[in-house]
Amino acid sequence: MVETTSILIKDTTLVSDSIQKTSILIQDNKIEEISNKLTDNDASKVINASDKLCMPGLINTHSHVAMTLLRGVGDDQELQTWLNEYIWPKEAKLNDELVYAGSLLAMAEMIKTGTTTFNDMYFFMEQTAKAAEESGMRAFLGYGMIDLFDDEKRKSELNECKKLIKNCHNTANNRIKVAVSPHAPYTCSEELLIESKQMARKNDLIYHIHVSETKTEVDDLKKQRNQTPFEYLNDIDVLDDKTIAAHGVWTTDDEMKILNQKGVSVSHNPSSNMKLASGIAPITKYLENDINVSLGTDGVSSNNNLDMFSEMKTMALLQKVNTLNPKVLKTKTTIDITTKNGAKALNIDAGEISVGKLADIILVDTKLPHMTPLRSPESNVVYSALGSDVNTVIIDGKIVMEDRKLTNLNEKEIIEDVSQLAKQL
Numbered sequence: 001m002v003e004t005t006s007i008l009i010k011d012t013t014l015v016s017d018s019i020q021k022t023s024i025l026i027q028d029n030k031i032e033e034i035s036n037k038l039t040d041n042d043a044s045k046v047i048n049a050s051d052k053l054c055m056p057g058l059i060n061t062h063s064h065v066a067m068t069l070l071r072g073v074g075d076d077q078e079l080q081t082w083l084n085e086y087i088w089p090k091e092a093k094l095n096d097e098l099v100y101a102g103s104l105l106a107m108a109e110m111i112k113t114g115t116t117t118f119n120d121m122y123f124f125m126e127q128t129a130k131a132a133e134e135s136g137m138r139a140f141l142g143y144g145m146i147d148l149f150d151d152e153k154r155k156s157e158l159n160e161c162k163k164l165i166k167n168c169h170n171t172a173n174n175r176i177k178v179a180v181s182p183h184a185p186y187t188c189s190e191e192l193l194i195e196s197k198q199m200a201r202k203n204d205l206i207y208h209i210h211v212s213e214t215k216t217e218v219d220d221l222k223k224q225r226n227q228t229p230f231e232y233l234n235d236i237d238v239l240d241d242k243t244i245a246a247h248g249v250w251t252t253d254d255e256m257k258i259l260n261q262k263g264v265s266v267s268h269n270p271s272s273n274m275k276l277a278s279g280i281a282p283i284t285k286y287l288e289n290d291i292n293v294s295l296g297t298d299g300v301s302s303n304n305n306l307d308m309f310s311e312m313k314t315m316a317l318l319q320k321v322n323t324l325n326p327k328v329l330k331t332k333t334t335i336d337i338t339t340k341n342g343a344k345a346l347n348i349d350a351g352e353i354s355v356g357k358l359a360d361i362i363l364v365d366t367k368l369p370h371m372t373p374l375r376s377p378e379s380n381v382v383y384s385a386l387g388s389d390v391n392t393v394i395i396d397g398k399i400v401m402e403d404r405k406l407t408n409l410n411e412k413e414i415i416e417d418v419s420q421l422a423k424q425l
């Protein structure tokens, strides 16, 4: 008898440099077999994908998903003004209900644009966990710790983090993991950075932090400690292969050596860096220095969406114009950064369509004017595709969207809820 949890993706075209049809069998939450000999009898559910491209789900390694509530707030400001005058006053009004609704909205948007995993840092994270559990998404969730160099605040922030680990880590069939997430070196005391790293090491968790986002941040730290951000973090021993540094815009050549030695992953957020005029992260240099680079959207107020297809194209174009070299960030590298490298950063066995990997898979429509002709699937995915071309999404072996319809979420209701609730902010 055929198991009820098996899915056959039939006659699909894998995103690679050649066009060749094959089929993929998913058993439970893993890719069981890839072969053109598979038949309808091999699975209980068959998806005919003959006019679709098949690729690993996109991995967003830096987000603040509930910020969907703040879409359109504080456009055209630089980071410090944006935070102090626009974002933080509104965030002070957040509560469980708002974060839950904003998280659901983000997940509807992410699934509909092909993201299967995200690494989030924010507040009221148990609400985001609840939304992730319901939506079927794979999530790394971190409570964004900020002590502003206050002793009491440090202790309470660490307690919040501890509580989140206890309540949410390894829940939802292990789809949900907690990442220890001190906000940044300029908002966290040295003690908080160190003690939170100890907590991450003790529980074998990802350590997620904003680093070297703006020139001001770097200049201030140099004045205070005569060190650059990564020199400082290395000095207090919080860098290792479980560390994800978001942004890394102003990283120096000497810091590159540190990142390489320690195996740190950098999460690149090109749209946010461009919108807040923070600068252009040296992605080609990171790659030359063999540093793992992954991709993120950052929060919606600095993007202003969560579409990783758009982010992927922006990343490639930005590096080309920045280096005046069209040969950098070739299509395969660009796709790897958005899939495989994200999985490496988060230490999950996903990000590739190969046997034994987690079944986090997306199918992209090809019978569309802007996807025709299909000379190179890689080229069309990076330069032509839109997030809305994603037709079907499978996460952890479960279909969470089929033919553009979300299976676990009520899209209409979610949109209506957030439209109403956002008025409170």
Ligand SMILES: [Zn+2]
Binding pocket: 062, 063, 064, 210, 246, 298, 299
């Ligand atoms: Zn951020």
